[in-house]
Amino acid sequence: xxxxxxxxxxxxxxxxxxxxxxxxxxxxxxxxxxDALKLSKEQTFDIVFCDxxxxxxxxxxxxxxxxxxxxxxxxxxxSGHGTIDSAVECIKKGAYDFIEKPLDLNRILIxxxxxxxxxxxxxxxxxxxRKISRIPDMVGExxxxxxxxxxIDRIAPTEARVLITGANGTGKELVARWIxxxxxxxxxxxxxxxxxxIPEELIESELFGHEKGSFTSAIKQHKGKFEQAQGGTLFLDxxxxxxxxxxxxxxxxxxxxxxxxxxxxxxxxxxxxxVVATNKNLKTEIEHGNFREDLYxxxxxxxxxxxxxxxxxxxxxxxxxxFSKQIxxxxxxxxxxxxxxxxxxxxxxxxxxxxxxFHNTLERLIILCEKEIGIKDVKQYVNPLFT
Numbered sequence: 001x002x003x004x005x006x007x008x009x010x011x012x013x014x015x016x017x018x019x020x021x022x023x024x025x026x027x028x029x030x031x032x033x034x035d036a037l038k039l040s041k042e043q044t045f046d047i048v049f050c051d052x053x054x055x056x057x058x059x060x061x062x063x064x065x066x067x068x069x070x071x072x073x074x075x076x077x078x079s080g081h082g083t084i085d086s087a088v089e090c091i092k093k094g095a096y097d098f099i100e101k102p103l104d105l106n107r108i109l110i111x112x113x114x115x116x117x118x119x120x121x122x123x124x125x126x127x128x129x130r131k132i133s134r135i136p137d138m139v140g141e142x143x144x145x146x147x148x149x150x151x152i153d154r155i156a157p158t159e160a161r162v163l164i165t166g167a168n169g170t171g172k173e174l175v176a177r178w179i180x181x182x183x184x185x186x187x188x189x190x191x192x193x194x195x196x197x198i199p200e201e202l203i204e205s206e207l208f209g210h211e212k213g214s215f216t217s218a219i220k221q222h223k224g225k226f227e228q229a230q231g232g233t234l235f236l237d238x239x240x241x242x243x244x245x246x247x248x249x250x251x252x253x254x255x256x257x258x259x260x261x262x263x264x265x266x267x268x269x270x271x272x273x274x275v276v277a278t279n280k281n282l283k284t285e286i287e288h289g290n291f292r293e294d295l296y297x298x299x300x301x302x303x304x305x306x307x308x309x310x311x312x313x314x315x316x317x318x319x320x321x322x323f324s325k326q327i328x329x330x331x332x333x334x335x336x337x338x339x340x341x342x343x344x345x346x347x348x349x350x351x352x353x354x355x356x357x358f359h360n361t362l363e364r365l366i367i368l369c370e371k372e373i374g375i376k377d378v379k380q381y382v383n384p385l386f387t
Contacts, residue, residue: 001025001026001046001047001112001116002025002026002028002043002044002045002046003020003025003026003027003028003045003046003047003048003049003112004027004028004029004030004036004039004040004043004045004047004048004049005017005020005027005028005029005030005048005049006030006031006032006033006035006036006048006049006050006051006054006059006062007031007049007050007051007054007078008031008032008051008053008054008055009051010031012051012078012101012103013029013031015103016029016049016103016108017029019105019108020108023109028043028045032054032055032056032057033054033056033057033058033059033061033062033065034056034057036048036050036062037062037065037066040066040069040070040073040334041334041371042370042371043370044332044333044334044370045070045073046073046116046119047073047074047075047076047112047115047116048066048073048074048075048076049075049076049078050062050063050066050075050076050077050078051077051078051079052077052078052079052081052086052090053079053080053081059077059079059090060089060090060093063075063077063090063093063094063095064093064094067093067094069334069335070334071094072119072122072123072332073119074096074097074115074116074118074119075094075095075096076095076096076097076098076099076111076112076115077090077095077097077098077099078098078099078100078101078103079098079100079101080100080101080102086098096111096115096118097111097114097115099111119332123332135174135177135178135181136174137322138152138171138174138175138178139315139318139319139322140312140315140318140319141314141315141318142307142312142314142315144307144311144312145307145312145315148175148304148306151302151304152175152178152179152182152304153182155179155302156178156179156180156181156182156183157182157183157184158183159273160301160302161254161273161274161275161276161298161299161300161301161302162176162179162275162276162301162302162303162304163276163277163278163282163296163299163300163301163302163303163304164176164275164276164277164278164303164304164305164306165277165278165279165281165282165303165304165305165306166277166279166305166306166307166308167279167306167308167354168279168353168354168356169309169353169354169355169356169357170306170307170308170309170354170355171306171354171355172237172277172279172306173192173235173237173277175277175304175306176190176192176233176235176237176275176277177190177235179233179275180232180233180235180273180275183233183273185231185232185233185273188229188230188231188232188233189228189229189230189231189232189233190229190232190233190235191225191228191229191232191233191234191235192235192237193206193207193225193234193235193236193237194237194238195236195237195238195239195240195241195242195246196237196238196241197238200243200246203242203243203246204245204246204249204262205218205222205224205262206224206225207224207225207226207246207249207250207259208224208226208249208253208259208260208261208262209221209222209223209224209226209227209259209261209262209268210222210224210261210262210263210264211261211262211263211264212263213263214261214262214263214264215262215263218262218263221261222261224259224261226253226259226270226272227259227268227270229270229272230270230271230272231271231272232272232273233272233273233274233275234272234273234274234275235275235276235277236250236274236275236276236277237276237277238277238278238279239276239277239278239299240278240279240280240282240285240290240291241280244290244292247291247292247295248292250295251292251294251295251298253270254274254295254298254299255298257269257270257271258270274299276299282296282300283296308351308354309351309354309355309357309358310350310351310352313347316343316346316347316358317343319355319358320338320343320346320362321338323358323359323362323363324336324338324362324366327362327363327366328366331366331367333366336365336366336369336371336372336373337372337373338372338373339372339373339374339375341374341375342373342374342375342377342378344375345375345378345379346358346378346382349382361381361382364381365377365378365381365382368381369381
């Protein structure tokens with residue numbers, strides 16, 4: 001672990017360093033509060049030990065600054081003039097624990113172990129909360145994004161089918177999830193199917209289900225995605241890659257609100273709202289005989305086009321702030337500052353991979369830049385083939 005020890009007494013600093021280094025930890029020392037705050041900006045620490053009585057800036061002030069900037073780091077206060085009142089004040093200010101001098105080795109090690117366990121638990125809890133959280137925010141204040149948000153608010157309460165178009169990585173799935181989230185079906189399942197990722201011979205089984213023994217690998221009955229989405233929303237991503245035979249069955253399901261499992265002649269009633277997305281021009285696909293025109297008209301009651309990131313570069317600062325906070329929390333990093341010059345440089349790139357590429361690039365910058373992210377970092381690391 002990386003540990004920061006803040007104490008104006010050299011003997012205490014040296015003793016702590018000797019003890020904790022022997023235990024296998026990496027130790028940094030600071031004589032003054034200001035020096036400690038500077039170090040905490042340059043490095044990420046797992047635990048901080050901080051004396052209370054120090055010149056210029058006392059330990060309580062240092063604690064408050066650390067809690068404000070790095071609330072996830074446990075701070076253990078130490079003092080040779082300990083009282084119940086000072087201990088209570090430290091705990092109220094956010095300190096993990098309070099240890100009196102002369103320092104006891106066992107007490108230090110036990111407190112460190114408990115603090116580490118708590119930090120890991122908090123980190124796991126945050127990760128789990130993000131995993132079960134409903135959906136990410138739709139970030140952006142550009143004209144296009146404002147119109148899309150307004151359109152979602154307007155159509156979500158209806159049963160209208162929606163066709164979402166746009167290049168890969170623009171956030172089509174996120175739009176579908178928000179439509180579901182703001183609809184009366186929000187409490188029911190949201191089921192996603194990537195039509196491009198399922199082999200043609202299996203797509204019908206995936207969508208409509210199959211009976212046991214209906215084909216060689218059908219060892220048990222399987223409910224299709226239409227049934228799994230009962231009462232909720234079925235999102236068919238990359239529907240432009242669906243085979244014509246599967247398209248015909250989807251059309252029938254939409255017309256009759258019924259599906260038939262592979263290997264069965266029994267109709268099953270389904271109640272689902274269908275939202276689809278594609279990166280292809282379906283009208284061109286219709287002209288080439290690759291997509292059914294009647295299905296297109298069934299699906300395109302409402303059409304939402306997601307702009308590329310190049311078309312909404314004014315949203316890049318907001319996206320950078322949003323993703324930076326998210327990524328730093330995931331890695332338990334201190335918050336990274338992105339300079340205005342770096343943001344301006346990020347706005348110059350074409351971002352052919354759109355939001356997905358931008359997120360991955362920002363993650364790379366955060367991992368490789370311990371301090372703030374500047375224009376030099378952007379120029380060096382935006383290209384994944386950097387040297």
